[in-house]
Every structure is written in C-alpha cells, then in structure tokens.
Amino acid sequence: MNSIFSEIDDIFHSNSVAIYGVSRRGGLGNVLLQGFIDQDFPNIFIVNPTITESNVEIMGIPVYSDLESIGEPVDLAICSTHPKYVKDIIIECGQYGVKAVVIFSAGFGEKDEEGKKAANELLKIAQKYQMRLIGPNCMGFYCPKTGLSFFPALPIESGPLGFISQSGSIANILGFSAMLKGIHFSKSISYGNAIDLGFNDFLEYLGDDPDTKLIACYMEGVKDGRRFINLVKKIKKPIIIWKVGVTPAGEKAAQSHTGSLCGDNKLWEIVFDQYGVMRVYNLEEMMSMIQAFINPIPVQNRRVAIISGPGGPAVSSADACEMNDLKLAELTDESKKELQKFIPEFGSSMSNPIDLSLQSTFDPILEKNAFEIVGRDPNVDMMLIYLTMLTPRYKDLIKLQEEISKPIAIACAIDSTVSSDCFSKYIKRSFIHIRAKKVPKIINKMNQNGISMHPNEQLAAKALHNIFQYYNNSKKSNF
Amino acid sequence: MNSIFSEIDDIFHSNSVAIYGVSRRGGLGNVLLQGFIDQDFPNIFIVNPTITESNVEIMGIPVYSDLESIGEPVDLAICSTHPKYVKDIIIECGQYGVKAVVIFSAGFGEKDEEGKKAANELLKIAQKYQMRLIGPNCMGFYCPKTGLSFFPALPIESGPLGFISQSGSIANILGFSAMLKGIHFSKSISYGNAIDLGFNDFLEYLGDDPDTKLIACYMEGVKDGRRFINLVKKIKKPIIIWKVGVTPAGEKAAQSHTGSLCGDNKLWEIVFDQYGVMRVYNLEEMMSMIQAFINPIPVQNRRVAIISGPGGPAVSSADACEMNDLKLAELTDESKKELQKFIPEFGSSMSNPIDLSLQSTFDPILEKNAFEIVGRDPNVDMMLIYLTMLTPRYKDLIKLQEEISKPIAIACAIDSTVSSDCFSKYIKRSFIHIRAKKVPKIINKMNQNGISMHPNEQLAAKALHNIFQYYNNSKKSNF
Numbered sequence: 001m002n003s004i005f006s007e008i009d010d011i012f013h014s015n016s017v018a019i020y021g022v023s024r025r026g027g028l029g030n031v032l033l034q035g036f037i038d039q040d041f042p043n044i045f046i047v048n049p050t051i052t053e054s055n056v057e058i059m060g061i062p063v064y065s066d067l068e069s070i071g072e073p074v075d076l077a078i079c080s081t082h083p084k085y086v087k088d089i090i091i092e093c094g095q096y097g098v099k100a101v102v103i104f105s106a107g108f109g110e111k112d113e114e115g116k117k118a119a120n121e122l123l124k125i126a127q128k129y130q131m132r133l134i135g136p137n138c139m140g141f142y143c144p145k146t147g148l149s150f151f152p153a154l155p156i157e158s159g160p161l162g163f164i165s166q167s168g169s170i171a172n173i174l175g176f177s178a179m180l181k182g183i184h185f186s187k188s189i190s191y192g193n194a195i196d197l198g199f200n201d202f203l204e205y206l207g208d209d210p211d212t213k214l215i216a217c218y219m220e221g222v223k224d225g226r227r228f229i230n231l232v233k234k235i236k237k238p239i240i241i242w243k244v245g246v247t248p249a250g251e252k253a254a255q256s257h258t259g260s261l262c263g264d265n266k267l268w269e270i271v272f273d274q275y276g277v278m279r280v281y282n283l284e285e286m287m288s289m290i291q292a293f294i295n296p297i298p299v300q301n302r303r304v305a306i307i308s309g310p311g312g313p314a315v316s317s318a319d320a321c322e323m324n325d326l327k328l329a330e331l332t333d334e335s336k337k338e339l340q341k342f343i344p345e346f347g348s349s350m351s352n353p354i355d356l357s358l359q360s361t362f363d364p365i366l367e368k369n370a371f372e373i374v375g376r377d378p379n380v381d382m383m384l385i386y387l388t389m390l391t392p393r394y395k396d397l398i399k400l401q402e403e404i405s406k407p408i409a410i411a412c413a414i415d416s417t418v419s420s421d422c423f424s425k426y427i428k429r430s431f432i433h434i435r436a437k438k439v440p441k442i443i444n445k446m447n448q449n450g451i452s453m454h455p456n457e458q459l460a461a462k463a464l465h466n467i468f469q470y471y472n473n474s475k476k477s478n479f
Numbered sequence: 480m481n482s483i484f485s486e487i488d489d490i491f492h493s494n495s496v497a498i499y500g501v502s503r504r505g506g507l508g509n510v511l512l513q514g515f516i517d518q519d520f521p522n523i524f525i526v527n528p529t530i531t532e533s534n535v536e537i538m539g540i541p542v543y544s545d546l547e548s549i550g551e552p553v554d555l556a557i558c559s560t561h562p563k564y565v566k567d568i569i570i571e572c573g574q575y576g577v578k579a580v581v582i583f584s585a586g587f588g589e590k591d592e593e594g595k596k597a598a599n600e601l602l603k604i605a606q607k608y609q610m611r612l613i614g615p616n617c618m619g620f621y622c623p624k625t626g627l628s629f630f631p632a633l634p635i636e637s638g639p640l641g642f643i644s645q646s647g648s649i650a651n652i653l654g655f656s657a658m659l660k661g662i663h664f665s666k667s668i669s670y671g672n673a674i675d676l677g678f679n680d681f682l683e684y685l686g687d688d689p690d691t692k693l694i695a696c697y698m699e700g701v702k703d704g705r706r707f708i709n710l711v712k713k714i715k716k717p718i719i720i721w722k723v724g725v726t727p728a729g730e731k732a733a734q735s736h737t738g739s740l741c742g743d744n745k746l747w748e749i750v751f752d753q754y755g756v757m758r759v760y761n762l763e764e765m766m767s768m769i770q771a772f773i774n775p776i777p778v779q780n781r782r783v784a785i786i787s788g789p790g791g792p793a794v795s796s797a798d799a800c801e802m803n804d805l806k807l808a809e810l811t812d813e814s815k816k817e818l819q820k821f822i823p824e825f826g827s828s829m830s831n832p833i834d835l836s837l838q839s840t841f842d843p844i845l846e847k848n849a850f851e852i853v854g855r856d857p858n859v860d861m862m863l864i865y866l867t868m869l870t871p872r873y874k875d876l877i878k879l880q881e882e883i884s885k886p887i888a889i890a891c892a893i894d895s896t897v898s899s900d901c902f903s904k905y906i907k908r909s910f911i912h913i914r915a916k917k918v919p920k921i922i923n924k925m926n927q928n929g930i931s932m933h934p935n936e937q938l939a940a941k942a943l944h945n946i947f948q949y950y951n952n953s954k955k956s957n958f
Contacts, residue, residue: 028837083825106836107825137825167791169837173867173892180893180901218791244791249807250798253785256828282795282935283892306732312646312697312723316761319729328728346562346586346616349735357585358507358648388652413652413762414659419898419915422659436898455934456761 007132008197008205011100012143012187014075016043018067020089021080021104022058023048029080032104033059035142035149039156042147045070047077067096075099076148078140083107083118086136090122094129101126101133102140104168109193110137110256119195126196138192139168142175142185145211150190151175159184160294162212164202166191170218170242170283177287180417181453182444183294186211200227207235214238214293216286220245220254221263225271232275238293238470240278242286243268276473278466284455285462291443291452292463293470297407301381302468303329304461305374306353308386309360309367310413313457314353317386317411320461326382326468328352335377342369361388368396375404382407382464386457390416390434394446401449407467408451409460416443416453486611487676487684490579491622491666493554495522497546499568500559500583501537502527508559511583512538514621514628518635521626524549526556546575554578555627557619562586562597565615569601573608580605580612581619583647588672589616589735598674605675617671618647621654621664624690629669630654638663639692639773641685643678645670649697649721649762656766659896660932661923662773665690679706686714693772695719695765699733700742704750711754717772717949719757721765722747755952757945763934764941770922770931771942772949776886780860781947782808783940784853785832787865788839788846789892792936793832796865796890799940805861805947807831814856821848840867847875854883861886861943865936869895869913873925880928886946887930888939895922895932 017036021029036044037059046063047070056063064070067077077093079086083105093101108119119136126133134140139150144158150168154175161183165171171190178185186209189202199222206212215237222228232239245254246265272279278293280286304326308314321328329352331339339350343366348357354374360366371393374380383406385397390412397408416439434442443453454460496515500508515523516538525542526549535542543549546556556572558565562584572580587598598615605612613619618629623637629647633654640662644650650669657664665688668681678701685691694716701707711718724733725744751758757772759765783805787793800807808831810818818829822845827836833853839845850872853859862885864876869891876887895918913921922932933939 028841031841105825106827111825165791167789167794169789169867170791172837173789173792176867176902177893180897220794242795244795244798247798247801249801250794253794253797253828253832256830256834282937283792284935310646310648310652312644312649313652313762315646315699315729315732316721316723318732319723319726322726322728346584346590348585349732351735353732355735358651362507362510388648388655414656415894415897417898417901418659418894418896419900421898421914421916422896422919423655435900437900440901456763458761 004201005205005208008201011076011132012141012148013146014099014148016045016072016074017041017076017078018045018047018070018074018098019078019080020047022046024058028104030059031152032078032080032150033061034152035154036147037061038152038154039144039147039149041149043072045074067092073097077101078104080104087118087122087125090125094125094131098131100131102138103133103135104138104140106137108136109195119193123195133196135192136195139171139190142171142188144185155179155184157184158186158211160186160213161290162186162206162209162215163188163217164191164199164206164215165189165218166199166220167218168192173283174286177283180440181287181291182440183290183447194223198223200224200231203228203231203235207231207237212237214240214290216240216290218242225263229271229275232271232277238278238296240280240286240289240293241272242280242282276470285459288452288454288459288463289466291447292409292467294447295450296467296470297405297450298471299381299407299468300472302326303379303381304384304464305329305331305377305380306384306386307356307370307374308353309356309358310386310388311349311355311357313386313411313413314355317384317457317461318353320457321384324461324465326461326465329377329380331374331377332379335373338373339370342366364391364393367393371396371400375400375406380406382467384457384460384464385410387412389414390439390453392434394442397451398445398449401451405450407464409454409463410451411454411457411460415455483680484684484687487680490555490611491620491627492625493578493627495524495551495553496520496555496557497524497526497549497553497577498557498559499526501525503537507583509538510631511557511559511629512540513631514633515626516540517631517633518623518626518628520628522551524553546571552576556580557583559583566597566601566604569604573604573610577610579610581617582612582614583617583619585616587615588674598672602674612675614671615674618650618669621650621667623664634658634663636663637665637690640664640769641688641691641694642667642696643670643681643685643694644668644697645678645699646697647671652762653765656762657769659919660766660770661919662769662926673702677702679703679710682707682710682714686710686716691716693717693719693769695769697721699724704742708750708754711750711756717757717775719759719765719768719772720751721759721761755949764938767931767933767938767942768945770926771888771946773926774929775946775949776884776929777950778860778886778947779951781805782858782860783863783943784808784810784856784859785863785865786835786849786853787832788835788837789865789867790834790836792865792890792892793834796863796936796940797832799936800863803940803944805940805944808856808859810853810856811858814852817852818849821845843870843872846872850875850879854879854885859885861946863936863939863943864889866891868893869918869932871913873921876930877924877928880930884929886943888933888942889930890933890936890939894934
C-alpha cells in the first residue's frame with residue numbers, strides 16, 4: 001500500500017473530531033454534528049470561539065472556544081463556518097496537529113478569482129503542517145464502520161459500495177436512495193472543489209480498500225487525466241461513473257458548481273469504453289447499475305432468456321436485449337417440452353421471450369416453474385424477468401440461484417417500495433404480498449444473490465450487458 | 480362523424496353485456512366479469528351452455544344457457560372460452576343481433592396457420608351479420624363513463640386519457656400505473672390480433688372522441704401504413720406511441736405475441752418525427768409523457784430555467800436540456816437581484832441552473848421564493864425543477880401557475896409514492912410531509928395545472944422538449 005492509501009485510511013480511522021460552525025441557534029454545522037452523533041462516533045468536540053463560558057454543551061456535545069482547550073488529540077476537523085473564518089481555522093488545526101480538515105464551507109474556487117486565491121492560500125498552509133484538506137464546498141466522509149458521517153440518520157450498517165462524489169447533495173441523495181434498496185456503503189466521499197485530495201486520490205484509495213467491492217462515482221471533471229486512466233486500468237473492481245458536464249450548458253453549470261473543467265465528452269467516452277468503466281446518466285441508472293454489481297455472477301456467454309407474464313413488455317424486452325448487444329437464447333427442446341406442461345396453451349409463448357400470459361397473474365406456481373425450467377437450461381446464460389410488481393416469488397429465484405448461479409435482472413413495472421396505500425383494495429389483495437417496509441432487506445438479499453431490480457427493461461438489459469462485458473473485456477479479464 | 484366513429488361509439492355505449500367463459504370454479508372469465516361488476520355496468524348476463532338449470536347465479540349475476548333464454552337485447556358479448564368454442568359463439572351472437580364481440584380467447588393468428596384460417600372464418604361470419612369483432616387475444620374495452628371494463632378494481636373515475644394497446648397486459652399495467660399518478664381514462668382499448676377492428680380504427684375514433692384529450696398507444700404493428708399516416712396528420716390531439724418490435728429479436732417476439740408485422744424502424748422514426756408523434760420506449764417513459772400532456776401549456780420559446788436544491792443534478796439537468804434541444808434561459812438582472820436576497824451567498828448559484836444549495840433542504844421558503852422569482856422572469860419560458868422528493872411546496876407551484884402559466888417539469892430523485900415505512904425516522908421528520916396515499920390526487924392536480932413529475936432529469940427535459948415541439952411544429956400548429 002502506498003502513502004496516499006495510508007494517509008486517506010488514517011483519516012477514515014479518525015478517533016476524534018472537532019466541528020467548527022455549530023451554534024446555539026442551529027444551522028448546517030448542527031446538521032453535520034447530528035450525523036456524527038447518529039453514527040455514535042467516539043470523540044466529538046464542538047469548537048466555537050464565540051462561546052467562552054466553560055461546560056457549555058450543544059446537542060449534548062461539549063463546546064470549546066479553541067482546540068487548545070480540548071486538551072486531547074484531534075484527528076479530524078470539520079469546518080462549516082463562513083468562508084472568511086476558514087483560514088484561521090486551518091492555521092489553528094495545523095498548529096494543533098490535526099491530520100485532516102473537511103472544509104464544508106463554500107465560496108472559494110467555484111465563486112471567483114479571489115476565491116481561487118484564498119483556496120490556494122489554504123492549501124499552502126495545510127501543506128506546511130503536512131495536513132490534508134477535503135473540499136472546500138463538500139460534505140466530507142461517511143463511513144459507518146468508523147462512525148464518520150455527513151448527514152443525520154444515514155444507516156449504521158456497512159456494505160460493499162464505495163462512492164466518490166464531487167457533489168455533496170448527490171452523496172446525500174444516494175445515501176437515502178440506497179437505503180430504500182437495502183444497499184450499504186463501505187465509504188462515501190464528497191470532495192467538492194478538491195484543492196488538495198481529489199477524485200483520483202479517492203479512486204486509488206477505494207481501489208485498494210478491502211472493504212470496498214464496487215466503486216460508484218459522480219464526476220464533473222478530474223485534474224489529471226493520465227492518472228485517472230492509469231487508475232481505471234489498474235483497479236480490479238467494477239467502476240460505475242455518472243459523468244456530467246457533457247454539453248456546453250452542463251460544463252458551464254459545473255464550472256459554477258465546483259469550479260470544474262469537464263473536458264471533451266468524446267474523449268471520456270473512449271476512455272470509459274476502453275477500460276470497462278460503466279457509464280450512467282442519472283441517479284436512477286446509478287441505482288440500477290450498483291445493484292447489478294453488488295455481487296455480479298461470472299458469465300461467459302451473452303445468451304439471455306426473457307420471462308414475462310405481460311406479453312407486451314416481453315416484446316419490448318427482446319428489443320432492449322438486442323439493442324444492448326445480447327442474444328436471445330434458443331431453449332433446448334427439453335425445456336420447451338417441460339414448459340408445455342405448465343404454460344397455458346393460448347395467449348402465451350414457449351419460445352424466448354417466454355410469455356406466461358395473463359394466467360401468471362393468478363397462478364404463482366406458473367412463474368416458479370418457468371423460472372426453474374428456463375434457469376436450468378444449459379443454453380441460457382442470463383435471465384431478464386419482467387414483473388408487474390415484486391411478489392413473494394422472489395424467494396423461488398433466490399433458492400434457484402443456489403443451483404444455477406446466473407446473472408438475473410428483473411424489470412418491475414411498479415416500484416416495489418410504492419406504498420400499498422396508493423393501491424386499490426383489489427390490487428392489495430391480488431398482487432402485493434410484500435410490505436414496502438420489508439422491501440429494502442429483500443432487495444439486498446436479491447442483490448447478494450446476483451439478482452438486480454430495475455425500473456424498466458432497457459436498464460435491466462444494460463445491467464446484463466455490463467455484467468457480460470465486465471467478465472469478457474480483455475482489459476479487465478483477470479478477476 | 481363517419482361510420483367507424485359511430486360504430487365504435489355504439490359499442491362503447493353498450494347497455495347490456497353477455498359474458499361467455501364464466502364458470503363456477505372461477506377463471507379468467509370470472510375476472511372479466513368482476514371488472515364489469517366493479518364498474519356497476521347496467522345489464523350483465525352470463526352465458527354458459529353447460530349450466531342448464533334455471534335461476535343459477537355466479538358472483539350474483541344470472542346465468543343463461545344461451546342468448547335466446549335471456550330474452551332481452553344484448554349489445555356486446557365477451558368471449559373468454561377455449562378457442563374451439565368461439566366460432567359457435569360468434570354465430571349465436573350474430574343471429575341474436577349482438578353489435579360486437581370482444582374475443583378474449585387466444586390461439587388464433589399468433590399461434591399458427593390453422594389459427595389464422597380459423598380467425599378468417601370468424602371474420603366472415605361476423606361480417607355476414609354486420610357485427611364487429613375486437614381481438615382475438617385481447618382484453619377489450621375499459622370505459623368508466625359507460626361501465627365497460629376488462630379487469631377488476633379499475634378506477635370508476637373518468638379522465639382525459641385515451642389508450643390503445645395491442646397488448647392486453649400493458650393495458651392492465653397502465654391502468655394501475657396511471658392510478659398511482661391520479662391519471663384517469665376516457666377509454667382504454669386492448670385490441671390484440673385485430674382481425675376486424677384494429678389500431679387505425681381506434682385511433683380514428685379517439686381522434687374524434689370529445690372525451691379524449693390525449694392519445695397514448697402501445698403498438699407492435701399496423702396493417703395500413705398509409706391510413707395511419709393520414710390519421711396522425713389529421714388528429715389535433717397529442718399522440719404518444721410506444722412502438723416495439725424495433726429489432727429483429729423484438730419483431731420475432733411480436734410475431735408470436737399478436738401475429739404482428741412490425742415494419743422498418745427507420746420508416747416509423749421518420750413518420751413519427753414528421754407528424755409530431757411522441758415516441759416512448761417503456762412504461763416509465765409513457766407515464767412521464769402522459770403526465771406532460773394531460774394539460775400542456777402553450778409555449779412559444781424554448782428557454783428553460785433549472786431550479787435545483789441539489790447542485791449535482793442541476794449540472795446534469797443542464798446537460799439534459801441541451802441534449803433535448805432546449806436553451807438555458809438568461810435570467811433578467813432584476814431576477815438575479817431578487818434571488819440574491821434569498822439564496823445563500825455560498826454553495827449556491829444565481830445563474831441558471833439555479834442551485835439553492837443544501838440550505839434549501841431545511842428552509843422551504845427558499846424554494847418558494849426561487850420558484851416565484853424565476854417563474855415570473857420574462858426570459859423564462861419553461862421550468863425544470865429537480866427535487867429530492869415531493870414536499871408540500873408543490874402548493875406554491877400550483878398557485879404560481881395561476882399567474883405565470885408556463886410548462887413545468889419536476890424531476891424527483893425519490894418517487895413520491897414510496898412508502899414512508901421505507902425511510903428512517905429522520906427523513907420522515909425532515910422531508911416527507913406528504914403521505915403516499917395522497918400522492919395520486921396531488922399529481923393529478925399538478926398535471927391539471929401543467930406540472931408533470933418525472934423519475935429523472937432526462938425525461939423531464941424530454942417532456943419540455945415535446946411540449947415545445949407540439950406547439951411549434953408547423954404540421955401540428957393549428958391547435
């Protein structure tokens with residue numbers, strides 16, 4: 001492990017944190033503080049020079065007028081004050097031996113030339129003290145294992161997902177969207193303007209981090225393209241990137257958001273393609289692809305079987321597979337014969353895509369039998385299943401996976417987390433046997449078994465395509 | 480109004496229905512029957528020749544061994560039996576003076592050559608009696624105004640949406656998906672193999688139907704391309720089409736689904752473009768575009784203002800606008816000055832896209848002020864708003880619309896219908912003030928006011944693009 005890894009790893013293993021910008025009247029500093037409290041972080045101190053009385057507490061946490069008065073080592077500082085106070089805070093932190101400072105405060109390079117100068121000054125001070133900076137204009141770190149956090153009520157459970165985001169709000173939203181799908185994080189990093197530690201540093205870190213199994217990123221621009229290329233070439237984990245600023249309008253917006261230069265979209269496209277980086281275009285796609293790579297199942301061929309109760313989506317799913325460079329599997333005669341025993345004679349189809357007909361809505365055993373027969377077919381490498389909504393039949397699929405171990409992507413017409421309150425009594429009685437409350441755990445279990453859930457057939461097909469590519473791209477073949 | 484219109488309109492105004500295929504042990508016929516019961520359709524009769532006793536009822540509906548024994552006029556028959564009985568039923572219906580038969584039964588043209596022949600025979604018999612056929616292999620009609628239905632528990636409320644679907648299951652799924660968004664139907668038609676009445680007939684009908692304000696379609700193929708072109712040229716209502724079978728694999732699947740020939744995708748593309756047909760690729764996009772055209776607001780220019788609390792999605796939304804041929808509006812100096820009074824100095828952006836910063840999460844008035852200032856700006860033609868999730872601030876938008884009347888598309892990171900049970904207590908406390916149960920009504924109200932909700936920024940931008948095109952495409956300019 002190199003020095004960047006251990007430096008960042010040290011920050012993630014901070015044992016004490018000092019938060020600047022917490023006040024009696026509340027505000028964003030207090031929100032950040034609540035995040036640490038919710039994660040039960042071991043040693044939290046508030047530093048507020050305007051509070052000079054002793055023994056003051058805010059939200060149950062002791063307040064000190066400066067670091068010196070704490071009298072104990074402080075590993076990490078969080079700075080959430082007006083930007084004009086940041087310089088003095090950085091100096092104080094450097095003098096006190098703080099290892100790193102997360103600068104939540106904004107108003108630097110993304111603002112104007114003066115802001116850029118001020119940011120450079122901060123960097124010089126930090127370097128003098130061999131202290132690392134994260135931000136400015138960022139949320140910092142969330143790491144449930146060690147208790148770091150950037151927002152209240154994030155899950156305390158750890159998971160395989162490492163996330164790097166230039167945008168703080170996306171780190172937040174992804175935290176909550178992931179919660180709904182039962183997806184948990186090893187680390188989530190919002191790094192903002194990146195005057196010191198930046199995208200490449202964190203990518204390198206997560207590439208080596210044993211707790212991180214897959215890496216997802218929201219990116220506006222990177223500073224050192226060559227290093228980025230070397231990293232994606234080297235890292236042997238799935239990398240999913242939501243790269244924005246791909247049009248002039250987007251690039252301009254990125255400029256005023258985090259002061260980023262986005263670069264030529266075509267160049268990015270080539271690099272992503274060449275090194276097997278999976279590209280997504282919005283949060284929904286990001287959630288879709290993350291699920292597919294929580295525990296992807298190795299696959300050597302691209303022959304997909306489509307199973308659908310609804311016949312219409314079966315046709316659309318066939319289109320989606322072909323558009324994603326997948327092949328429709330030709331079922332063995334044996335499988336077809338087996339299917340004939342269960343599938344209704346009319347309004348159905350035994351050839352791929354397998355259309356179970358309306359009957360499947362009322363006869364759950366039909367689905368179970370079809371899953372098993374098709375899943376076991378040696379001509380089938382992967383399955384795309386279209387469901388109206390998730391039913392308890394997911395259990396059959398998980399059980400079947402123990403035996404067949406093939407990538408499965410489910411497209412669901414109606415999101416499983418939708419409240420049953422929104423439905424009429426009939427639908428509640430006929431379809432939803434799964435309470436929304438239980439859905440995150442169920443999706444998590446499916447993901448662990450190589451089954452992912454998608455909002456439409458195109459994303460389900462894209463997920464299967466990406467899994468196939470991941471295991472069959474020569475640049476990434478040594479997994 | 481021509482004869483096709485009045486023929487189909489007569490069917491929609493049927494006053495009595497006879498259902499074949501209902502049995503004591505249950506099955507799909509009983510499901511169809513329940514649909515009619517739930518809609519409180521006036522005169523329902525069950526015909527089952529195996530039940531010869533008198534005064535028998537199934538599910539509270541009287542059973543007759545044949546039409547003759549009913550002794551009252553029957554306008555419409557629904558045939559849900561094994562295909563081998565269909566011919567005799569058609570003959571009986573013709574002789575009794577039934578106006579139309581919905582053939583739910585499958586096993587005809589989509590099955591094999593023999594099936595095709597059998598279907599032709601049915602058509603000849605029907606023509607002899609001047610009776611119209613819908614199907615085979617279809618669900619038939621849903622029309623809450625007159626009580627026709629094809630599935631239990633569909634809403635009894637009428638709405639502006641006319642839907643035509645080759646696939647029965649998609650008509651069903653759309654019925655329930657629309658329910659979740661508070662969208663209601665004038666008529667929904669599933670026409671299957673279309674041996675008699677087909678896509679063009681229903682398109683022509685809905686084009687003239689005063690209860691239908693917009694037309695959405697799921698289509699595998701049409702039989703008379705020229706007539707289709709003439710219709711889309713003529714019809715002065717928004718038309719949204721989900722055309723499948725666009726790849727060889729999809730075309731093959733469509734063939735075995737409804738016996739359709741899909742035709743060259745490029746030709747379709749040209750026709751759709753030329754005549755302003757809006758194309759969608761899955762159910763999710765369909766729901767997105769329908770919402771945008773429930774009550775689209777006329778617009779002459781394509782200058783969009785993006786408002787986002789989260790900064791990251793603001794950048795991605797700017798990309799999405801540019802990719803959809805929209806322009807980012809340049810706010811007036813006045814608006815910028817006004818915004819400066821409310822928007823936090825740091826971590827935000829006053830130039831379009833307007834980034835309200837993390838502060839907006841905790842300060843709802845910030846959003847309200849920004850909506851008003853930006854919405855009133857004369858340089859702004861349309862608004863794209865990115866929200867983490869729907870909050871009661873939607874009321875401000877509806878109120879603002881009375882004054883500004885501009886198309887507004889909202890992209891929501893977390894679907895509003897998600898059960899709050901899936902969230903942690905903190906999110907429930909901080910974000911969700913809207914109960915999922917209330918969401919369908921709220922979305923309906925927004926749609927009525929030209930505000931649509933989308934699952935991602937690309938679909939929000941596509942919706943705005945389509946609204947602009949709809950009012951500015953010369954072929955469709957005379958609205």
